[in-house]
Structure formats: C-alpha cells, structure tokens
Amino acid sequence: MMNISKTAESAEMPVKTVRYYADIGLVEPSARSAAGYREYDEKAVRRLIFIRRSRAFGFSIEECRELLGLYSDENRSSADVKAIAKKRLIEIEKKQVELQALHKDLSHLVKTCQGDDKPNCPIIDYLG
Amino acid sequence: MMNISKTAESAEMPVKTVRYYADIGLVEPSARSAAGYREYDEKAVRRLIFIRRSRAFGFSIEECRELLGLYSDENRSSADVKAIAKKRLIEIEKKQVELQALHKDLSHLVKTCQGDDKPNCPIIDYLG
DNA sequence: CTTGACCTTCCAGTTACTGGAGGGATTATA
DNA sequence: TATAATCCCTCCAGTAACTGGAAGGTCAAG
Structure with missing residues (x-):
C-alpha cells in the first residue's frame, strides 16, 4: 500500500490528477488510512497507468472508463x-x-x- | 443598424456568440436601442466576420483580439x-x-x- | 515540542462558448 | 385594443479535464 505521492510517482502523473480520478470514481483508492489518507495497491497503480496511456491516445475520460471496464473484464469481447x-x-x-x-x-x-x-x-x- | 439576430445571420454565427463577444469586449455593439437592444452597423459585422475567419484558423480569442487590433490599425506592421x-x-x-x-x-x-x-x-x- | 513535509476537503479558474430561466419589448393578428 | 408569438435582455450554470490555492489536520525528525 502506497500513499498518494508514491502512487502518483509510480503512475507518472500529478498527485492532483490521482485525486481527481478518485473524485470522479475512475480509479478509487484501495483503502483509506486511519487519518483518512488515500492508499493505493499495485492493482490500482496499474489502473492509473492504463488511464495515462489511454489518455495519451486522446481517449476521453468516459472512453477511458469504458476501456478500464473492458480491461478488468475477463469475459470481454475484443470487438468492443x-x-x-x-x-x-x-x-x-x-x-x-x-x-x-x-x-x-x-x-x-x-x-x-x-x-x-x-x-x-x-x-x-x-x-x- | 441591425438587431442582433440579423447581425448574427450576416456574420454567420449564433446570436449567443455575438452576445458573448460583446460581453468580453471583442466586438461591441455600435449602439443600444431605447429598450436596450444591441445594434450593429456594417463595420461591426465586418469585425465579427473577421473573428469568425480567425477562429476557423484556430486562433485563440486573445489572438483574435490582437489580430483585430492590427486589422483596424492603419499603421500596423505586417511583421506583427x-x-x-x-x-x-x-x-x-x-x-x-x-x-x-x-x-x-x-x-x-x-x-x-x-x-x-x-x-x-x-x-x-x-x-x- | 516545534518544524517541515505530508495529507485532507473545498472552491475558483481555465477556454469558448451553450442552454436555460425569468422577465421586458415589439410585432402581427383577431 | 387585446393578446399571442417572437423577439430581446441579464444572469447563472454547465461543458472537459484538470490545476492552483486556501485552510487546516497528521506525521516523522531533530
């Protein structure tokens, strides 16, 4: 479990962005510390990286949301x-x-x- | 002198946009009627058309403002x-x-x- | 025990409009 | 002349995807 600054560093994006993605329910923190700090596990970091790469292709946030859904769906169709x-x-x-x-x-x-x-x-x- | 809808039609842009350009001081109406309606003369319409064409090239509003300044400046340098x-x-x-x-x-x-x-x-x- | 570097939430601003509410003015018709 | 339709006005909110900053809580080091 990493705090938000380590997470942002691993995912290569600003802390503010990680927080923003949490706010809009795109990539939620895996947990919260006793003090209310966001905590992310490896899987969450991978999702953030996935988003960063998708955004680099110019996919909108909503498209990223769909792609992320397919990413974590073992039963997806590649056609989608x-x-x-x-x-x-x-x-x-x-x-x-x-x-x-x-x-x-x-x-x-x-x-x-x-x-x-x-x-x-x-x-x-x-x-x- | 034309009212805003005729003006918008002549300049080929939405009424809302003409109003917006007036709000931000880009192209102000030449006058106001007794009832407070915006009124535009030919010169103002030509300025609106100038803006529309500049925007089509992707110039930002601030760049349009500069270009418009040069457009109406007889002493401009083409270098600018x-x-x-x-x-x-x-x-x-x-x-x-x-x-x-x-x-x-x-x-x-x-x-x-x-x-x-x-x-x-x-x-x-x-x-x- | 204080300093500094974290973290939190919430609000505002960015670009260039666009949509809509609420209400006044003008014009056409009955 | 009354009324209905069609203008026009201002002001507020929302759009996309963040970014910056304020106010304040937390934590590790010295």
Whole structure:
C-alpha cells in the first residue's frame, strides 16, 4: 500500500490528477488510512497507468472508463475494444484532414506576407 | 443598424456568440436601442466576420483580439501579423506530428486486433 | 515540542462558448 | 385594443479535464 505521492510517482502523473480520478470514481483508492489518507495497491497503480496511456491516445475520460471496464473484464469481447479504438482513429483522421487544410492555407499566407514594417498584409486581407 | 439576430445571420454565427463577444469586449455593439437592444452597423459585422475567419484558423480569442487590433490599425506592421500567424502555424505543425504518431500506433493496434467475441486484445495489452 | 513535509476537503479558474430561466419589448393578428 | 408569438435582455450554470490555492489536520525528525 502506497500513499498518494508514491502512487502518483509510480503512475507518472500529478498527485492532483490521482485525486481527481478518485473524485470522479475512475480509479478509487484501495483503502483509506486511519487519518483518512488515500492508499493505493499495485492493482490500482496499474489502473492509473492504463488511464495515462489511454489518455495519451486522446481517449476521453468516459472512453477511458469504458476501456478500464473492458480491461478488468475477463469475459470481454475484443470487438468492443476495437470499436472504441476505431472511433478514436476516425476522429484522429478527421482532425488530420482539418489540420492539413488549415496548414495549406495558413502557410501560403505566411509565405506571401512580407513581414516588414508596412501595413500591407495578405493575412489581414484574407481575414477581413 | 441591425438587431442582433440579423447581425448574427450576416456574420454567420449564433446570436449567443455575438452576445458573448460583446460581453468580453471583442466586438461591441455600435449602439443600444431605447429598450436596450444591441445594434450593429456594417463595420461591426465586418469585425465579427473577421473573428469568425480567425477562429476557423484556430486562433485563440486573445489572438483574435490582437489580430483585430492590427486589422483596424492603419499603421500596423505586417511583421506583427506574420508573427502571430507563424506562431499558429507552428502549433498546427506540432499537432500534426503528434497526431501522425498517434495514428501510426493506434492504426497498427486496430489492425492487429481480431475484433471478435474473444477477450484477447492487443489494444488492451498495449494499454495495460 | 516545534518544524517541515505530508495529507485532507473545498472552491475558483481555465477556454469558448451553450442552454436555460425569468422577465421586458415589439410585432402581427383577431 | 387585446393578446399571442417572437423577439430581446441579464444572469447563472454547465461543458472537459484538470490545476492552483486556501485552510487546516497528521506525521516523522531533530
């Protein structure tokens, strides 16, 4: 059993975040000390790491909750996991398309802007 | 002079947003009617459109505020505009790199996952 | 026995809106 | 002229996922 700062260190996330995840019922402490301190066991730490990695993929907290449920479900179907991941993948691809369009337009504008002390500016012209 | 709903329609944004921009002092109404209704002239509408286009590029409200200042400054230096745009461009590029890495890893995991009714799952394995 | 480093809870702030309540103003219709 | 529909107003709360800070309890070391 570890206190919250050791737990946060093991899971490589801020103490505040561990506390937040406990508050929203995502990863609850395994126990509380007599003084009311949160205590976490190895399993809880593994769940926190699972969340950190899921978050790094951009899964929302609610998606993390679902994934965590599947993680601890011995009878899960991989299809359920795959569906969530696929959804995220499509979001990523959508964002990529969006960013590519933005990049194309903005980089063109930046290239054509003189960037001197005169007011003439294709960027402003485009926006206005 | 237009009331807020005509203004919002002309600027192609929700009434709520026009009101919000007024609240934060981004684009203030040109006047108020006797009853206290917001009234906008053509110039104000053009400023709203400017904001909408800037927001579409992903500029933050504060950046929009700066850009709007430069837009209405006859003595601006295009270098100032370019600097803001460049900063945004770099953010976009950073995000693109990030998304590319996520896409690579996640698409690989999704591909290798069977997606059937069995619990075996490389996605879960990777996260756990 | 005090100091410092922990820990707790609770509240506020972040970004850029959005939804809704409660109530006044204007316009169209009967 | 009465009323109903459609505006408009302000203010408050909620969104996502934390983060910072205040006020105060706990614990180990010197």
